Amino acid sequence: MVYPIVKFGDPVLEREADEVREFDTPELHQFLADMFDSMYAAKGVGLAAPQIGFSRKIAVIDVSNGENAEEKLVLINPRIIKTEGRQEGEEGCLSIPGFREQVRRAKRVTVHAQNAKGEEFEMTGEDLLARAFLHETDHLYGRLYITHISALKRDLMKRKIKKLQRAGEWG
Numbered sequence: 001m002v003y004p005i006v007k008f009g010d011p012v013l014e015r016e017a018d019e020v021r022e023f024d025t026p027e028l029h030q031f032l033a034d035m036f037d038s039m040y041a042a043k044g045v046g047l048a049a050p051q052i053g054f055s056r057k058i059a060v061i062d063v064s065n066g067e068n069a070e071e072k073l074v075l076i077n078p079r080i081i082k083t084e085g086r087q088e089g090e091e092g093c094l095s096i097p098g099f100r101e102q103v104r105r106a107k108r109v110t111v112h113a114q115n116a117k118g119e120e121f122e123m124t125g126e127d128l129l130a131r132a133f134l135h136e137t138d139h140l141y142g143r144l145y146i147t148h149i150s151a152l153k154r155d156l157m158k159r160k161i162k163k164l165q166r167a168g169e170w171g
Ligand code: NI
Pocket: 092, 093, 094, 095, 135, 139
């Protein structure tokens, strides 16, 4: 099923999600399928469980936008264990629609996570995948990408969002 995306302003996006302790259950497999469906429906390359209202440390990523099934990634209880280099680029978030900002991120990132069976693994990604590892893992600790931009830009963005909220144009 496709869940609606939770928008900035909902407290579920700004608190640390709960660790996942039960693996390989029908409920977890269904939830992961729903996360991919919700991400593709929203045309995102990554989605964290709090963005559909579930405070659980689960993220899905597909930097191929559904073009290549081999690029589907599930990160459960992820931790960033190594970062190298720098990249500059625009970043957006499904929970903050209509906004994009330049965000400096590491160029090469290694994440430690568990898969749907609870097996631990490490994976290193570069460029867009590195950015997705950082962005989605941040979500699971209650951090949005706007914590990585200047306070001035962040305040401006928050003011615009408040205006949209008052106009009833923010979910
Ligand atoms: Ni996001």
